[in-house]
Amino acid sequence: MTEKEKALFYRKLREQLEKDYVFPSIYVFELMVALGEQEEKITQIKSLFDPTVLISTQDRNETKILKIQTVMISSLDIIRIYKEAAKIEGVSLRI
Numbered sequence: 001m002t003e004k005e006k007a008l009f010y011r012k013l014r015e016q017l018e019k020d021y022v023f024p025s026i027y028v029f030e031l032m033v034a035l036g037e038q039e040e041k042i043t044q045i046k047s048l049f050d051p052t053v054l055i056s057t058q059d060r061n062e063t064k065i066l067k068i069q070t071v072m073i074s075s076l077d078i079i080r081i082y083k084e085a086a087k088i089e090g091v092s093l094r095i
Helices: 003-020 038-046 075-086
Strands: 025-034 055-061 063-072 089-095
Touching: 003 075, 025 038, 025 075, 038 055, 038 063, 038 089, 063 075, 075 089
Parallel strands: none
Antiparallel strands: 025 063, 025 089, 055 063
8 A cells, every 4th residue: 555545544534433433432443463473463452552451352264353442532543553553564454
C-alpha cells in the first residue's frame, strides 16, 4: 500500500469511526498474527495498550486472532494504535 493509499484509508476510517461512535467509547480491536514468533509479536501488540486491558486470543489455521476491548477517547487514538500495530511484521488489521 502506498503512502497516499494509507492516508486515504485512515481518513476514511476516521470518518467511519466518528459516524459510528460517540467518544469516549468502548472499541474492540481485532488483529491477526501470522505464524512464526507469535509470542513476540503478541507482546509487542500488548505494549500498545494499558496493561489492565483484557486480550482474548483465538487460533485459526496458521493465524492467531487477538481481540482487545478497551475504552478509547477519540478516533485518532484508535488510528494511532492501528498505525503502530501495522508496523509490526506479520500483523494484519481486521477493521
